[in-house]
Amino acid sequence: MNMPPNTPLNKPSIYDLIIVGAGPAGLTASIYASRYKLTNLVIGKQLGGELVLAHKIENFPGFESVPGPELVQKMGNQVEKLGAKIIYEEVGKIEMGVFKDSTTEFESVFQPASPAGGSRAQDSSQECGKNLSNSLSRPHIFKVYLVGGEWYLARAVIVATGSERRRLGVPGEEELIGRGVSYCTTCDAPFYREKLVGVVGGSDAAVTGAIHAAEFAKRIYLIYRGEQLRAEPIWIEELKKLIEKEKVIVIYKINVKEVLKKSQITNHKSQANGLGDVVGGIRLDNLFNGGDVLELDGLFIEIGGVPGTSLVKPLGVDLIDSGHVRVTDFMATNVVGLFCAGDMVDHSLVMQQAITAMAQGAIAASSAYKYLKGNQAPRILGV
Amino acid sequence: MAVINLNQSDFEAEVLKAEMPVLVDFYAQWCGPCKMAAPVLDKLSEEFAPKVKIVKIDVDQSRDLAQKYQIMSIPTIVAFKNGQEVARKVGFPGEAGYKAMLEEYIK
Numbered sequence: 444m445n446m447p448p449n450t451p452l453n454k455p456s457i458y459d460l461i462i463v464g465a466g467p468a469g470l471t472a473s474i475y476a477s478r479y480k481l482t483n484l485v486i487g488k489q490l491g492g493e494l495v496l497a498h499k500i501e502n503f504p505g506f507e508s509v510p511g512p513e514l515v516q517k518m519g520n521q522v523e524k525l526g527a528k529i530i531y532e533e534v535g536k537i538e539m540g541v542f543k544d545s546t547t548e549f550e551s552v553f554q555p556a557s558p559a560g561g562s563r564a565q566d567s568s569q570e571c572g573k574n575l576s577n578s579l580s581r582p583h584i585f586k587v588y589l590v591g592g593e594w595y596l597a598r599a600v601i602v603a604t605g606s607e608r609r610r611l612g613v614p615g616e617e618e619l620i621g622r623g624v625s626y627c628t629t630c631d632a633p634f635y636r637e638k639l640v641g642v643v644g645g646s647d648a649a650v651t652g653a654i655h656a657a658e659f660a661k662r663i664y665l666i667y668r669g670e671q672l673r674a675e676p677i678w679i680e681e682l683k684k685l686i687e688k689e690k691v692i693v694i695y696k697i698n699v700k701e702v703l704k705k706s707q708i709t710n711h712k713s714q715a716n717g718l719g720d721v722v723g724g725i726r727l728d729n730l731f732n733g734g735d736v737l738e739l740d741g742l743f744i745e746i747g748g749v750p751g752t753s754l755v756k757p758l759g760v761d762l763i764d765s766g767h768v769r770v771t772d773f774m775a776t777n778v779v780g781l782f783c784a785g786d787m788v789d790h791s792l793v794m795q796q797a798i799t800a801m802a803q804g805a806i807a808a809s810s811a812y813k814y815l816k817g818n819q820a821p822r823i824l825g826v
Numbered sequence: 827m828a829v830i831n832l833n834q835s836d837f838e839a840e841v842l843k844a845e846m847p848v849l850v851d852f853y854a855q856w857c858g859p860c861k862m863a864a865p866v867l868d869k870l871s872e873e874f875a876p877k878v879k880i881v882k883i884d885v886d887q888s889r890d891l892a893q894k895y896q897i898m899s900i901p902t903i904v905a906f907k908n909g910q911e912v913a914r915k916v917g918f919p920g921e922a923g924y925k926a927m928l929e930e931y932i933k
Binding site for chain 1: 854856857858859861862866885886892896897898899900902914916917918920921922923925
């Protein structure tokens with residue numbers, strides 16, 4: 444078979460496996476795939492995905508305490524050392540198709556549903572996806588497009604696109620992103636030296652975020668809609684020390700209704716340099732200290748993520764009610780040759796940790812091997 | 827043209843008084859996404875020279891500048907034309923995202 448036109452030199456015309464997503468699940472999948480001698484390519488916007496945002500990781504065996512970016516870099520190096528390439532780009536679309544008889548012309552046998560098509564279009568695409576896997580006489584291939592239009596071909600695909608940060612969805616939030624509203628305490632806490640900072644959420648991310656921000660800020664308000672924080676007990680213990688020092692104040696059973704600009708709080712334009720307004724506080728749905736407005740200089744929103752399934756939805760993958768991809772214990776989706784792993788799959792509802800995502804990535808690679816070679820992945824025997 | 831590291835003292839001459847459009851990358855050593863953005867900006871700096879100059883500012887070294895331009899999230903890229911801010915992007919949007927911004931910007 445001739446090389447498809449877009450194939451880079453010295454690269455296979457069709458990869459065994461393309462892995463979309465360069466987070467812990469995707470990188471692990473690549474490490475396993477390379478060792479199974481599958482030609483594989485990793486495409487992801489950001490090396491390490493969400494893990495790069497963790498300021499300190501202390502539950503990753505082998506590393507007593509390691510910054511996210513450092514751990515991620517090591518994973519990336521290992522992937523490349525084993526021979527796989529990582530492309531730091533966003534994937535825009537995945538198509539399934541076959542080559543027309545005796546040619547290298549790709550024929551899409553499945554038109555992805557239009558994103559604007561609404562739920563009806565999605566339903567019909569799911570039908571289409573199911574039929575496709577049964578009706579093709581030849582094994583189909585996947586065409587993975589970068590946002591820029593460049594594409595790569597593979598016989599199997601693992602999608603591990605994690606999750607996108609969940610937004611509060613309240614007035615003022617969107618407009619003030621980067622101007623006091625942030626979704627990453629690790630990145631932005633140092634900008635709030637001696638300032639008043641709010642952290643929204645009650646999970647590990649929110650509590651560790653509050654602890655990290657407390658290294659810089661004057662005071663942290665941890666704003667949580669529930670009655671009891673859900674973070675690991677070890678983090679709660681550390682938080683308690685900060686609460687005793689009055690560095691952190693936890694406000695329970697309360698929601699943010701609106702993010703307010705400084706001009707709305709102080710009734711005058713705070714910035715005379717024409718650069719626009721910044722966060723000045725938040726409006727709460729309940730009273731705190733006798734008022735419903737809390738003055739703040741910054742607001743960190745750490746309320747988890749929504750599964751990033753926009754690439755696989757048009758292929759007709761089954762999703763569960765929460766929006767996560769339904770996978771088997773072998774990380775297979777209902778679409779033949781398409782595997783998913785990490786924060787986007789239903790198995791991650793139990794735990795969303797790097798180490799569990801990595802286990803899923805390893806399983807997905809083994810399943811892809813089995814699918815491609817028609818037998819089990821080689822057994823790795825203990826020494 | 828590689829991305830030049832600037833500080834407070836050369837900001838005016840290199841950015842505000844520059845004849846060509848300048849893209850300023852506000853970053854810090856401890857910021858993971860900034861580390862991902864750096865090689866991409868180096869590459870784009872070569873690609874878009876001599877139409878656009880790309881420079882970077884370490885926000886820990888140049889705190890006054892970061893404050894002046896209300897940098898509260900990093901990486902933040904601010905585009906300047908004739909000494910005026912004309913666009914900004916918060917977060918690391920990937921190579922395609924930066925490219926789109928640059929193409930829009932040099933029109």
